[in-house]
Amino acid sequence: MKAFIISLLMLGIIESASAMNHGGMLMDEKGMIMNANSDNLPRDCTKISENVDITIRAGQKHALKFTGKMFAFDQQEWNVKPCAKINITFINDDQIRHQLMIHGLPGYLYPEGMFHLELNGEGQLQASLIMPSQKKTYLVHCEVPQHMEKGMKAQIKVDGGDGDLPSIPGISQPVKADVYPVDWTRLTTAVLLLCVLAGCAIPFFFIINAQVIKSMIQKMLAKLNLLPKH
């Protein structure tokens, strides 16, 4: 891979001064890697707790196991320990561009809080990052328009995470859910009518069995010693 290292240029693009002590970007006709970090420990970590190798595949075919999606990663969640180093192999199974962005990382290590891999088409990239120690859930997504919205969304949980992000396929509900027509059959109608009939019968049941019910209640109250003594 013939890569152009243009870290000098990065200073011009990314305004935050913290970009100066780190970072860099590798880019060629195949894709790009932004803000990879295999060495610098987050401030709250004294050492790397574990090395996690994960392979993330992106593609339209991975959406087949969900309903109502079009693009997806092959997995939707990864769990790592605090201060874990994650070595990611990112594979694009499609003939189009896909990204793997991780958001919410500390800005002093990852400019704009982001780790970003991008593949212009079929192929693969490898890059590492070190997670902070905080118990937190990080967003992983492809930001090509409508890819996350149509399913290409996942999460990395450090130390169990602080909850699920919304609309992760197979894991969490959307904030704004789609609306579908109900499968209303004759059976559904029959159940509804039956329940209406039963509901009508309830008062008659009580009237007919009034004496029985009354004595039952009295017995119950007597057992509980709640009945006023005469």
Next chain:
Amino acid sequence: MTQKHLILIILFVIVLVAIAAFFIPGSTHKAGIAPPATVYNRSADNTSIEKPCSNDHPEWRPAQVIEGVTIDAAPSCEPDNPYDIATSVKGTNNVSMATLMQTNLAQDALTMTDDLDKDGDPDVIRIKLEVVELNGASPDGEFLINTFAIAPGIQPGLWVYAPKSRGMAVKNFNSVVANPLLRAPSPVIRVEQGDKVYITLENSHYLPHTIHLHGVDHPWLTAKGEDNDGMEEHAVYPGKSHTYEIQPRHAGTMLYHCHVQTAQHLMMGLSGMFIVEENQPNNWLQTFNIGAGQVRHPSVAVKKTYSQEYDLHYQSVDKKLAQIIQNANDPRLIAQKMTRDYNMTESFENYFMLNGHSFPFTLRDAMITADENENIKLHIANLQRSSIALHTHGHKATVIALDGVDQPAGMQITRDVFDIAPAQRTDVLLQTKNDGLHSYGPGLWMFHDHVPTGTTTDGMEPGGNIAILAYKSYLDEQGMPKMHDELFDQVFNKDYYAKKQAVWGVGDFAPLLGDAGLIAPNYLQIIIFGLVTGLIIGLLVFLVLVYNRKQKQ
């Protein structure tokens, strides 16, 4: 109580009902001597007003040279990014990384190689296009994502072809606004006659699409024997790519558009201009004209005859069609609603755009700016659903080509309304010679579709595809037309297009032409009606009680 009393009470109730009916309060009321006062609904609160020109990149306006590419001056408020232009001329493979980083283009978006005819310009052109959804839905909340406003507060769902891009599709982290590369209309594509052009559609969208090269010389099959006409039966599905191959022998203004569910997909915005330029030595063309409008690096042939060149892309949107992608996320629901529930034969056009914008946003980047005695070439494409009748105020221009075929000298008609049917293209010579025929002299001359719908935005005028042919002496330093301040306060306001404001609600005539207020309620009528109705109900209850008591006895 006797029978007689009862009958009397019943008769009394009937009379009361008649009285009540007479006093029913209405939601509208005739005014007396003094109709209601005028209300002023354009209050001091101006949070919904936006700056006519944000003036983000004044440094992009002057003429400049980047990567050895000369880029003409563009005085308008929102000039095209000159780095996009330089990269569109040289190719992403021939510019420095520093230049490429000033664009949002992917490194393989435009590869230009091999000077096959040894005339000083590259002849093998590889173009990669993605399909981008603007103003789309998100399952993560009640907001739209990758937004692109066509007018203040107006964000219809749109699809566009976009040059293959890289990085973030939004402007920045805290924004849902699309980055400047992702906008309507689909970019104008320019290639040279005889070039070997490979156009790859990388379908990044969630529905199938194609590219049909309308009017461009192309073989029906590629060299490998695959589809090259982009028809429905050879759709490119999500995540897939397909390359169309051409070597056009004929120069002219043509089109490209999606031919899958064509009526809807074209109206959603999957259409653009495809211009084949004459083969000339050292003819480095501006392959992408993003956002259409002024061509800041015209071809060698154009420069010989014309002082300036503009691409004018007219497009229209049915808001009901556009809403489909905003009201669902499930691709199956969108597919069903768009292909079967939506009926194009019962459709309307609500929004009319020139180069992706409706007035007043057309003033930012879709103006024609001129000096006196210029010869300006306009490429006009009608990608609307309906015909347009383009009228130029203060000018009569001359038709020089129709549908990419030059008009013979005797048929070059000079007129001030150009009728252009859907998918037709008209190339026009606009002369700014102040001779009382071609031009009536300097000014801020409007040009617009004269079909009455075309100048409105969902029925609100001024809107639609109204734009201005501006003589430079009438432009301020930010490229905005002078003498329009009052109009700007009115129309650069989303409340105006949301129809919340009186059109003439300010100035001396505001008391006369502002909104009439609400009429005061007639309390006497309301009190009588209330009392009578109450009395009726009371009497009826009384009668029921009496009846019950009688039954028990």
